[in-house]
Amino acid sequence: MDKVSVQRRHAPNSICFGCGPANEEGLRIDSFQIDNGLTMTFDPKPYHHAFPGMVNGGIIGTLLDCHGNWTAAVAIMESQGLEEPPCTVTASYSVQLRRPTPMGATLTVNSQIEEVLTDRVKVRMELLAEGKVCARGEGLFVAVKEGHPAYHRWS
Numbered sequence: 501m502d503k504v505s506v507q508r509r510h511a512p513n514s515i516c517f518g519c520g521p522a523n524e525e526g527l528r529i530d531s532f533q534i535d536n537g538l539t540m541t542f543d544p545k546p547y548h549h550a551f552p553g554m555v556n557g558g559i560i561g562t563l564l565d566c567h568g569n570w571t572a573a574v575a576i577m578e579s580q581g582l583e584e585p586p587c588t589v590t591a592s593y594s595v596q597l598r599r600p601t602p603m604g605a606t607l608t609v610n611s612q613i614e615e616v617l618t619d620r621v622k623v624r625m626e627l628l629a630e631g632k633v634c635a636r637g638e639g640l641f642v643a644v645k646e647g648h649p650a651y652h653r654w655s
Contacts, residue, residue, distance in 0.1 A: 505530030506538065506570050510585055511654035518566030527562060529609075531570045537611040537623070538571045544603050555601040563609055564625040564637040565593050571611040572621035572641030579616045586643035589650050591620065593639030601627065601634040619643040 502509075507519050507530060514520035519529050531538040542563055550556040573585035601607065607629050614622040620642045627635040644651050 502532055514654050518562040531567050536613050540567055540609050542607045553603050557597055560635050561595045567609045568611055568623040568625045568639040569641050571623045575613045575616050575621045576643055587651055587654050588641045588643050591640040591642045595637040597635050599634050601629050605629040
C-alpha cells in the first residue's frame with residue numbers, strides 16, 4: 501500500500517472539511533488504494549459525538565461521501581490513463597446507519613467501484629468499528645468541467 505494518501509498526493513491544498521489536507525479544522529481523511537477501491541481509517545475525536553459514547557451520523561456521512569468521491573476520482577484517472585485525477589463532486593449518495601458507531605474505536609471505511617462511465621462512477625462504501633458494520637453507503641460521483649465552481653478545488 502502507498503505511504504502517501506490519494507488526498508495528500510493529488511490535492512495537498514484542498515480545504516474540503518472531510519478530505520482536505522489543508523483544512524486544519526476538518527476531518528483530513530487519508531485514503532489508500534486497494535483492489536477495486538480505497539481504504540481508510542479514522543479515529544473519532546471527543547467533539548464528534550452524537551450522544552455519549554457514539555459518533556455523530558453527519559460525521560459518518562461525511563467520511564463515506566469524501567472517501568467515495570476520491571474512489572471515483574481515482575477510478576476515472578486510472579480508466580482514462582490520466583496522470584492526475586479529475587475533480588469529482590457528489591451527484592448523489594445515501595447512507596444506511598446500521599448500528600450506533602462507538603467512540604474510542606478506530607473506524608475503517610472501505611469502498612468498491614461498482615461502475616465506471618466516462619465522467620461518473622458508482623461506488624459502494626462500508627464503515628466498520630470493532631469488526632462490525634456500522635454504516636453502508638452508495639454514491640454517484642461526477643467529474644466536473646472547466647467553469648464548474650469546484651473545478652479547481654484540488655489545486
